[in-house]
Amino acid sequence: MTEPTVHITPKAARKMKELVAARPHANPESGVRLGIKGGGCSGLSYVIEFCDRPRAKDKVLEPEGARVYVDPKSLLYLNGTTLDYVDTFQQKGFQFQNPQQRSECGCGQSFSI
């Protein structure tokens, strides 16, 4: 039986590691929190932010040596999601690809399932 999880591409993992390391007050636990939050025009919205103190129930992922935390509630929504990092001439940034997602608004930050 597979645990619900979030897939993180090596590219995204490396980028996260690099960004976390560059922060002034990073500690050994410092990483990135992924999650979802109510609100936004389509109902739910993705969260991706730095995290210096994980919470007890967080799921901890360690792709490519990066530390990624997901709280259990968000994990339900994010299960099966792939997080990628896109870096093209035109644009760069992290991108959630969620198979459960049914619709998305223009900004890509909000979605509903």
Added chain:
Amino acid sequence: MAALLEIAEPGQSQVKEACVSAAVGIDLGTTNSLVAFVGPDPASGAGKPLALPVDEGSTLLPSVVSYRADGPPIVGREARRRAADAARDTIASVKRFMGRSSADPETKRLSPYRFAEGESGTVRFEVAGRTVTPVEVSAEILRTLKTRAEERLGTPVRQAVITVPAYFDDAQRQATKEAGRLAGLEVLRLLNEPTAAALAYGLDKRSEGTFAVYDLGGGTFDISILKLVEGLFEVKAVGGDSALGGDDFDRAVAEVLLAEMGRERDPRLVRQAIDAARAAKEALTARDSVEVEIAGFHRTLTRAELEAAMRPLIERTGPASRRALKDAGVEGKLDGVILVGGSTRVPAVRAYVRELFGLPPLADIDPDEVVALGAAVQADLLTAEKPQHDVLLLDVAPLSLGLETMGGLVEKLILRNTTIPTSATQEFTTFADGQTGMDIHVVQGERELVADSRSLARFRLSGIPALPAGLARVAVTFQVDADGILSVTAKEQLTGISQSITVKPSHGLTDEEIERMLLASLEHAEDDMAARLLIDARIEAQRILRAAEHQLESNGDLLDAEERAPIEQAMQSLRAAMESSDHRPIKDAIERLDHDSAEFAKRVMDRGIERALKGHTAAEFETGEMSEHAKKAYRALKDE
């Protein structure tokens, strides 16, 4: 495709109003400008484009910008009222100056204005102690439309389809795009006005067949021939005169009146005569005679006199129309003629159209609004995940594009009325032994001589290997994109050395000037900060109220009456706070509503999870796994 995110600081992830930005259609007209929108917004009736009221309750924003020494410029009706007293500081019909050089005869013909000399030959107006370019003046109009649409829609407006006369050349298109950028808009597409009108028309009437769009606005005349088949709008030919419109009618009539008055002319008097002429023209669409008064001079003007003054101008639309019909190869096979533009309200124009095409013209959609409505439909087509209509526009290049060859002749690479996007490549050889550079001069127009054509750009390809004449070969490629904007690449075939440029008009703005204008517009934005904050707060408030209403409606059963009351009360006080002219009380009321509805939001989310769990249970039958974990996760949550 999902948008790209950046990692936020802890707790700083924002669910911003950013996600509901709207894309609008804008008709940036000579006389009036409009903004329209296709709603998913239920208020506007989904799927139907709607022109938004933007100026004193009207959907028409007069394209007039009045500059003041103290304070930001005024746009619209209020600016028009100032025109008589501040004729030189109030710019009207700026569209006629777009992309034109200060040396252009058309420029000199037009103006009560003071012009300043620019480095690159661009037109510059001296207004209220500073100089502005037509691009900046247009950006002011666009900015006003953007802001008022935002207030109206309650969402930020970031993207727009802006219409241009089909007959606009490359320089005029570039200038329009620049104005959009300056106003803080992403210009999704420049759409030809008659095509926009046909789009609105065709969708509304579900027509099929071949149509002519006769578009006579304040300053431009356009004729387009289109074929509509199964949701495909195929432009067959366009033509026109980018310096002919209702303004000219007014000037011709004013000329008659001024000649009769026989007084010495000054800008104020000329302005008054033009205003009187326009008022008379409008009144005479419904009456046979009207009283005219200019600075104490009285006269009765009849419709017959008006038409006599306008007739030669109206007849100038004939040859271009006939040529477009020929180019389209549809002589005598039209299914209808669509009227667009305020000047087609003039009875003499309608009569002439009927005579010209042998068909009674169609004008059941408001000719002032139809272009903006079509632009809104195109904006929806380009941005919506599920556009409201399944249609596609195929447009053409309005003017031929070519290169200067030996002897000042034009070698045309792309002929007018070629469907865009399109490209063409032509090879040239050197004409002198050991020639190492080649000057490339890009021109636009139908004439054979460079001297009679519009110069778009000059650049030099250097580094050609020194070879005997005729051996080095240079391939010049023209690419015209879906906006009708040209880019040119020149490539030496032996070495592969290449040069490419997006054509910047020879007399256009330099990069430094654009930079300066962008900076100036930022400063201007700072002056306006308070107003901006207020609008943002109102937008945010509307969004939150809408979300709250929606949640109360679909999940209201999660609350008992006692719990519901404070939320409704907080909503009520937010509505009241929105009337304030300061952003702070609105922000406070938003926070209060946020706070009072936090528990409700949590219950709504839990219900969402329960529903998601049910979904997983269904999936369990297929995979046999999912739901175990989901349940485990759910139990963990319950313990929290």
Added chain:
Amino acid sequence: MQPPAAGNAPDKFAVLGLPRGFELEARQLDERFRTLSRKLHPDRFARATARERRFSLEQTTLLNDAYRTLQDPARRAEHLLELRGVRPLSDTAMPEEFLEEAMADREKLLEAKMEGGKDGVEQLSAGIRKKRDAALKEIASVLRDASPQPAALSRVSELLARLRYYARYLDEAMGRAPEL
């Protein structure tokens, strides 16, 4: 700068997914063009990645060019020759007698115009249209052959040069001079 030399072109019939050949049904051509436009046009890719947008621009450019070429019988024939490696004949390389005939035609047109009678011009135009139709017919008959002789192909190339001349003549007769 000097005038160009010929380049080699991709098969425009293939772009539209049609079999190579001079005989072409206008309705089928239009239908293919519309279907492919719906699929490829940049408007359909406004929300796509930069790469997809570039691809769409390139493909639509090719499509528009192919459609324009195949719509017109003379250009279609020219393209068929091009695909067989036959270069178009330049106007100055035409046989002496044809050039003389052309000069005489033009003089007659000029005279008819000076006289001002519309009938004279119309009569002359009708004669040229007849020649044009005959040339098109001959081209069709050569190109219907699956593997025409080289001599037949150079005859087509000459006929195409004639067609260009007839087109210019008719434009002039109708007073369709290039305008501003």
